[in-house]
Amino acid sequence: MLVAACNAKQPETVQFLLQKYPTTETSQKLHEAAMAGGIPVYEIILSKYPELKDHGFGHTCDPIGQAVVNGDLDMLKFLLNQGFDIQMAHFCYIPVLTIAIGKEASEEMIEVLKQHGAPEGQELPALNPSFSSGSED
Numbered sequence: 272m273l274v275a276a277c278n279a280k281q282p283e284t285v286q287f288l289l290q291k292y293p294t295t296e297t298s299q300k301l302h303e304a305a306m307a308g309g310i311p312v313y314e315i316i317l318s319k320y321p322e323l324k325d326h327g328f329g330h331t332c333d334p335i336g337q338a339v340v341n342g343d344l345d346m347l348k349f350l351l352n353q354g355f356d357i358q359m360a361h362f363c364y365i366p367v368l369t370i371a372i373g374k375e376a377s378e379e380m381i382e383v384l385k386q387h388g389a390p391e392g393q394e395l396p397a398l399n400p401s402f403s404s405g406s407e408d
Contacts, residue, residue, distance in 0.1 A: 277304035282311040289319050303328055306337060310349050317353060324355050336362035339371050344380050357387045366392030 273295060276284040285308070289295065297320040305316035305323075317323060327333035335355050338346040340362050351357065360367040368384045369392040370376075 274301055274304040277301065277308040277312050277316065280308045280312060282308070282315055285312050285315050289315065297323060299326070299329060302326060302334075306334055306346070310346060313346075313349070324353060330364075332362040333360055335360035336367050336370065339367045339376065339380065339384070340374070342374075342376060342380070344377065344383070347380060347383060351383070351387050357384070357389050360389065366390050368392065 273285065273288045273292070276288055297316075301316070301320075302323050305313045308316075328337065332340070333355070335347065335350050335357060338344075338350060339360075357367070362370050366389065368381070368389040371381050371384055
């Protein structure tokens, strides 16, 4: 129920469920749903489970990486203000600043990442020119 309430962006229901079931344990699924629920929902979940700041979404990304890929500047600022680690932020193991620049994120997002010390990674690798998508002529 808690995951569904998060996904439905219902902060009042999330708060109610946490009060009614105070021993609810966290999970990656809950963490992902909390972020999907937006800042009001995520704020409630983080107040109950502050340890989530140190957990990603499996091996593919972490909350900062997801915010950058989504182009969600408000969520990015929220995460940084909550103390999420910009040094470890990635999406598919690519540093978030590299992702932001590569996907032509807003100048403001790129500036926020730089101001908070996002490490500059290498450029995204180009496709190997020896690969071809069709048959050779």
